[in-house]
Structures are given as structure tokens and as C-alpha cells.
Amino acid sequence: MAGRVLFSLQNGVWLFSPLSSMNSKGKHLRNRLHFHRSPFSSPSSKSVMFCSCRSHLQSQSGGEESITIEPFVLTTPLYYVNAPPHMGSAYTTIAADAIARFQRLLGKKVIFVTGTDEHGEKIATAATACGASPSEHCDTISHAYKMLWKDLDVSYDKFIRTTDPSHEAIVKEFYSRVLGNGDIYRADYEGLYCINCEEYKDEKELLDNNCCPIHLKPCVQRKEDNYFFALSKYQKSLEEVLAHNPDFVQPSFRLNEVQSWVRSGLRDFSISRASVDWGIPVPNDNKQTIYVWFDALLGYISALSENKEKPTLQGAVSSGWPASLHLIGKDILRFHAVYWPAMLMSAGLSIPRTVFGHGFLTKDGMKMGKSLGNTLDPKDLVNRFGSDAVRYFFLREVEFGSDGDYSEDRFINIVNAHLANTIGNLLNRTLGLLKKNCQSTLAVDSTIAAEGNAFKGTVEKLVEKARIHYESLSLSSACEAVLEIGNAGNLYMDDHAPWSLFKKGGAASEAAVKDLVTILEAMRIIAIALSPIAPSLSLRIYAQLGYSKDQFDATTWSDTKWGGLKQGQVMAQPKPVFARIENLVEGDNREASERLVKDKSRVPQTQRFAEA
Ligand SMILES: Nc1ncnc2c1ncn2[C@@H]1O[C@H](COP(=O)(O)OP(=O)(O)OP(=O)(O)O)[C@@H](O)[C@H]1O
Ligand SMILES: [Zn+2]
DSSP states (O other): OOSOEEEEEETTEEEEEESOOBOTTOOBOOOOEEEESSTTSOSSOEEEEOOOSHHHHHHHHTTOOEEEEOOEEEEEEEEETTSOOOHHHHHHHHHHHHHHHHHHHTTOOEEEEEEEEOOSHHHHHHHHHTTOOHHHHHHHHHHHHHHHHHHTTOOOSEEEETTSHHHHHHHHHHHHHHHHTTOEEEEEEEEEEETTTTEEEOGGGOOGGGBOTTTOSBOEEEEEEEEEEOGGGGHHHHHHHHHHOTTSEESHHHHHHHHHHHHTOOOOEEOEESSOOSSOEETTEEEEEEOHHHHHHTHHHHTTOSOSSSOOHHHHHTTTOSOSEEEEEGGGHHIIIIIHHHHHHHTTOOOOSEEEEEOOEEETTEEOOTTTTOOOOHHHHHHHHOHHHHHHHHHHHSOBTBOEEOOHHHHHHHHIIIIIIIIIIHHHHHHHHHHHHHTTBOSSOHHHHTTTOHHHHHHHHHHHHHHHHHHTTOHHHHHHHHHHHHHHHHHHHHHHOHHHHHHHOHHHHHHHHHHHHHHHHHHHHHHHHHTTTOHHHHHHHHHHTTOOHHHHHTOOGGGGSSOOOOTTOBOOOOOOSSOOOOOOOOHHHHHHHHHHSOOOOOOOOOOOOOOO
């Protein structure tokens, strides 16, 4: 089924059909792949699936089409358990969590998949080095990932381990399907291999001394008798996919990169290893194990399987495939945007809607990574600063898609200025004034309080801006829009100075009451709009406004509409929602760490909020 493809746009849905839709036994394949023009835009996306064989094309023209409301399936990479998690792995996961939480706020059914990739040579070596069996080692590290996700408030729905028996069954079935379609053959291969990438490399992409550009270690010459996947057969199909579906690879500049890889010619790649025991045996040849990437990518599908007793590929696929979004680091873009879609096409399955390759967190300009050992410990950051600070800083400071360096000084300045001052302080002082002057009770509805008030319009514009940025995965800009509401709130308070209005009494006092309700309504909106990024902080803000956790959990994006706070609502005792972090960085360190960050001059103006 390599070669020509057919695209058509029907009801806003791209249909993709490889030329042939039957396998060698004449069995119909569900191989019409479908794409949405904008995968994130509508709350209930509609997909139309057809089999492209002639008889089904006829019934299709007779009006038989199946319409399904799809879940929003979002994945992180399955992290390699050669070492404990670090801030790089946490970065992808908190970004994915923010997107999952935003999609849930939109009312979508979200399936957020993460997990661990546990087979291969590196794992066996790492286990030996710490005196454990591979499976003991995998249990320990996989558990560490789960614990970290808990600490970071990561709300995943499925955690797949590639050593799960249900995953193994699905990998074997997939392998057999691809084999049945004539896309696997056996051959010798010799080339330069990076053990850390678990990948053969082209000599032209290597540094001096055949060093891998990511891991800075020399690749080794390897020769093996392996099974190969006929990637080259999918050259044309992949070119068509990339040409006709601009959303498939994001950010858009990475699409060009992928297109140029494909255009430069695709070579078949080996999908088994004769020298590695720690892996899933190749069906019908237990002298070889399946290549770790061929195995791990299938985790995105096997994670969906609801029948762990009798897992089947079709069962897993029907529980939500194709994924709406694979969120990955740019280091593994080739696997996701070239190998993976070709594998799926070979198996007659839909390809994911979007693969988003974000940038690297770097240390001294080098990718932070387990293999280089130049990592930052997220657990330590959470213990010292809390999960909201960690989530907010990385999602706000690193433009999603680009690289970014970490500096502790910058971290402390940003979270103090944005979360403690602009948001926390505004809330605390407003509640203090309300307590002092109104027994913490709202005397008017927020709609009445803001009548004829331009500030309300500003908040509405900014929250809509935040929504648009979330939709387009511009997480940093979404944070910025929410913070702007806080900045506007501080300016409003400065201008209106309700503390002096209360001193005047009468009509001035009434105006002051309205000002406080107006600011608290803005805080309520901030809490919802910030909840994908800093969920615990948002919950604390909501609690300060007199709501229960259940009420917070039931919020949707439509609750960002002005007018939620009503007359009679009683606020909680004012309590800071975000404690300032003391800056303990010593002079020399400060200088060094400042050099590491791209100065974006984003520290907001200092608070001008005068005390009553
Ligand atoms: N420095 C980083 N910046 C951003 N994301 C990272 C970083 N390091 C790892 N990740 C995330 O983890 C994925 C890779 O997972 P993996 O478990 O292989 O971690 P790794 O630390 O990159 O391993 P290694 O250093 O051995 O290559 C990336 O695609 C990305 O999603
Ligand atoms: Zn490498």
C-alpha cells in the first residue's frame, strides 16, 4: 500500500487514503486516515472513518458513515528508566498536564497517557550497575516517576509500563500485522550506533570522533543480523501527510525539519536486536528481541486498552486512538513524526493528529539529560518551592517550543513577583479590606459591582486571550495573559484606593465595596484561568473566595465569564495563598546563573498597591 495517496476534505475533516485498502488476503483494512483541520479547536470534534475499499466506498456514497465523538488523547513520551526522572522529563509532563487540565475545563473527555519505557540494552546495563535485576530496577524507577507526578500534581489517566503483559501482547500483535502486510524482512546491517539514543546514526550527523551530538559520546561500529521495517516504502505517503496536514508536526518550524529528513530519503530501519535479551521476543524467533523504539511507541496504543485480561490491538484502538497530541522533546521527533506514522500506516491504523516537539531545558547550553548527568532534580525543587512554583516557572519562562536555561535566581524572582506579589498579595489585601469593612461578606453581585466599569472589559479580553493561547499550546503566553489580569487589578486598586473611600463613608464607601467585589471577581477568574498551570494555587484562591473543593473541581472554562461572585457570598479568613520565597543564592552563584538565562526582562513592575 505504499505509493499514492488520496486526500479529500469532507465536513472539515481531512481524509487520507493509501492507494490500496486490502491486504494480501483480501481483508479490508481500516486504512483511511483522517485529520482535523484544527485539532484543538472544537469542544466535540467529529471524525468520519471510512474503509476505502470499493464496496465500502459505495456504501459510503449511500450515506453510511459512522460519527464518533472522540476523546482528547494526549501523551508524554514513555520515559526511559535508565535513571530516575529529572527536570527535563518533568517539564514535558507538567506541560502535558496543563494541556490536559485545559481540555478538561473545555468539557472534553481527556485521556492523558504517560508511562515508562523499560526494555533495552541501557536498562539492562543500568540494572547491573546497581546490582539489581532488570525488573527490580524497572519497578524502582517507574515508581519514582509515579511519585514525582504525584508531587507535581500531574493528573494522568493512564500510566503504561512497557513491561506490562498487556503491552507485550499488543506489540506482538502489531508486529505480526506489519509482518503480514509484507513490511518486515531479515537482513544484515552494519553502522554506527549510539547506545544512549538506541539508534543507528548517519555518519554525516555525527560530531568529530563519531560522537553523538546529543550524548557527546562516540558511537560504536555494530554489525547485526536483524529484522527490518520497510520504512522506505512509506516515503511518498509520508511526504503527502506532511504536505497536506500542516498541524501534524508542531511548532511549524519543526515541520520543515521533518520534511527535509523525509525528502533526503528514508532508509529501512532494524526493529530487532540479536544482542539484547531484555526485551519482547520477536514472534517466531526468540533469539531476537524487538527494538526498544518499535516496542515503546506502541505504548501509546496499549495504554488505551481497557481489557487487561485479553488485550487486543483493535480493542485498544477503539478506546480512543488516534491520539490528538503527542507531546515530546525535539530529540525524539524523528521517531514520532517519521517512523511512527509509517508503522501505523503499515498496520492500517490512523496516525496521530499532532506531534509537538518542544525545546530543551539546558545547562550550560547542553541538553539536560540522564546520559550526560547534568540534570536538575525536580523533587528537590518541589520540596523547596512547592509544585505551583515549579510548574509556573517552567511553563511561564520557557517559551513552549524553544530551549531555555534554568537559573535559581530567576526562578525565585519570577515566582515571587508573579505569584506572591501580583496575584497573592492582591487577593490577600483585598480580603483584608473586605474583612475590616464588610465582615468578609459581599454586599453586591459582581455584575452590579462592575457596571459601567472598563476593568471588566479588560479582564474579559485577557481571559479570552489566555484561552486562545492555551488552544494553540502557547503556554507561556497563556500565563502572561492571566498575569496581566493581576497587573490590571493592582492598577485598578491603586487608582480607586478603596481604603481611603471607606474612610470617607457614605456613597464613597459603597463605591469601595464595589471595587473590592470587582477585584475579587477578577481573582475568581484568575483562579480558573490559571488552574491548568498552577492547580493547587488556584484551589487555594478559590477557597479564599469561600468556595469548597467540590465547587472548584466542578468549574469549567465557561465559569471564567464575569458574574460568578454573588451578593451574600462569605469569604474565608484572609490567608496568604503563596508564601514568598527567600532568595538564598550567594553572590557568585547568582552571577553565574544569571549568565545562563536568556534575559527576557519580564519581571513585572513592582506592586504599587498602597496599604489602607
Ligand atoms: N533537557 C530536557 N529538556 C526538555 N525535555 C526533556 C529534557 N530531557 C528529557 N526531556 C523529555 O524526556 C524525553 C526523553 O526521555 P528520556 O527518558 O530518554 O530522557 P533523557 O534524560 O533525555 O535521556 P538521555 O539523556 O538518556 O537521552 C524528551 O523527549 C523530553 O520529552
Ligand atoms: Zn545519542
